[in-house]
Amino acid sequence: MSPKRTFQRAVVTGGAGFLGSHLSDALLASGCEVVCVDNLCTGSRENIGHLLGHPRFTFVRSDVSAALHVDGPVDLVLHLASPASPVAYTRLAIETLRVGSQGTSNALELAGEKGARFILTSTSEVYGDPLQHPQSESYWGNVNPVGERSMYDEAKRFAEALTIAHATRRGVDAGIVRIFNTYGPRLQSGDGRVIPNFIRQALADDPMTVHGDGTQTRSLCYVDDTVEGILRLAASPHLGPVNIGNPEELTVAELAHRIRGLIGSASPLRHLGLPADDPKVRCPDISLADTLLGWKPSVTLDDGLLRTIAWFSNNQEVPDFEPAVTSSPRGPKEKSGQS
Numbered sequence: 539m540s541p542k543r544t545f546q547r548a549v550v551t552g553g554a555g556f557l558g559s560h561l562s563d564a565l566l567a568s569g570c571e572v573v574c575v576d577n578l579c580t581g582s583r584e585n586i587g588h589l590l591g592h593p594r595f596t597f598v599r600s601d602v603s604a605a606l607h608v609d610g611p612v613d614l615v616l617h618l619a620s621p622a623s624p625v626a627y628t629r630l631a632i633e634t635l636r637v638g639s640q641g642t643s644n645a646l647e648l649a650g651e652k653g654a655r656f657i658l659t660s661t662s663e664v665y666g667d668p669l670q671h672p673q674s675e676s677y678w679g680n681v682n683p684v685g686e687r688s689m690y691d692e693a694k695r696f697a698e699a700l701t702i703a704h705a706t707r708r709g710v711d712a713g714i715v716r717i718f719n720t721y722g723p724r725l726q727s728g729d730g731r732v733i734p735n736f737i738r739q740a741l742a743d744d745p746m747t748v749h750g751d752g753t754q755t756r757s758l759c760y761v762d763d764t765v766e767g768i769l770r771l772a773a774s775p776h777l778g779p780v781n782i783g784n785p786e787e788l789t790v791a792e793l794a795h796r797i798r799g800l801i802g803s804a805s806p807l808r809h810l811g812l813p814a815d816d817p818k819v820r821c822p823d824i825s826l827a828d829t830l831l832g833w834k835p836s837v838t839l840d841d842g843l844l845r846t847i848a849w850f851s852n853n854q855e856v857p858d859f860e861p862a863v864t865s866s867p868r869g870p871k872e873k874s875g876q877s
């Protein structure tokens with residue numbers, strides 16, 4: 539079990555996204571001050587709308603690939619900024635590579651300058667289309683460096699290497715978490731990931747779009763569990779990388795049936811082509827997270843899906859992404875949070 543450690547003031551890059559907004563909620567609940575830096579290229583104001591008046595929350599609209607400067611003390615930098623869904627990172631290929639490289643460099647420099655703990659949110663995609671199953675942290679992966687997902691996979695692999703270099707050469711107190719598919723309220727309806735697509739389609743009795751024959755597997759972790767895992771790594775002295783995910787594995791077709799059953803939907807399944815390089819299997823070995831952090835997921839798939847379905851039932855709008863801020867002078871373009 540990791541020693542207890544609390545933070546006073548955290549910078550959360552990508553804090554207006556799905557995971558970042560939940561992490562901001564958890565940090566604020568722990569008494570921490572949060573500076574959320576996000577250019578809203580895939581995140582949304584709605585995700586942080588409930589936080590904008592909070593006295594310990596500040597929103598800075600800015601591109602972290604251009605610059606990242608924050609005045610005052612900072613003892614935690616959570617670096618989440620990056621397009622994360624296949625649809626989003628395909629649309630924003632260059633931006634994804636920039637934020638994985640220059641954006642991560644800027645976030646690491648900030649952590650080094652402030653003497654802050656730094657956490658990189660890496661991904662199970664560093665394992666590519668894995669030949670080892672389940673995937674443990676010692677597996678080096680099977681990634682196509684020029685394939686359809688390479689802008690994301692290689693950006694994250696570079697970001698991991700950069701983090702290791704800053705930790706070992708410059709003494710940055712860093713940690714790397716490899717997050718497996720996470721779902722829950724505030725997933726963007728329009729970002730093409732399987733959970734928002736299936737839930738939205740089933741709620742409308744529309745055909746559920748299963749890619750390929752649906753035999754590819756994923757292992758889905760509810761957002762509260764993932765947030766707890768990330769914060770446990772942050773509070774620990776460990777560099778990792780550490781897998782955080784739920785090892786309950788199922789096929790995409792089984793997932794469609796499960797969601798349809800929970801909703802009581804009449805949606806048929808419609809099989810579409812399987813995207814190139816779509817991993818055939820994915821399941822985390824979480825023994826390291828258990829040993830180092832005392833962490834295991836606790837929310838069952840049905841329970842997590844029911845909570846997510848309830849949220850989507852009340853939030854049916856597909857938000858338009860705001861035009862991205864792609865460059866930033868020193869200092870924030872827009873600030874809100876004290877209103």
Ligand code: NAD
Pocket residue numbers: 551552553554555556557558575576577578579580581582600601602603617618619620621622623637641659660661662716717718719720721726
């Ligand atoms: P998300 O798209 O909801 O959030 C990402 C946020 O980063 C968005 O708010 C976006 O506007 C912001 N962003 C992107 N580029 C930026 C830039 N250059 N400057 C400032 N802000 C920028 O995605 P998410 O699911 O919340 O993912 C968050 C992080 O966790 C990502 O780094 C992702 O790779 C990682 N991750 C997520 C999952 C998952 O299942 N959700 C799995 C593995 C890894």
Ligand code: UDP
Pocket residue numbers: 623624719730731732733735736747748749750754756790812813816817
């Ligand atoms: N998928 C699907 N239908 C959809 C969206 C996704 O069958 O409408 C599949 C996708 O091809 C992949 C799995 O569901 O096999 C998970 O996709 P997602 O985009 O959520 O994340 P990934 O794990 O591929 O990054």
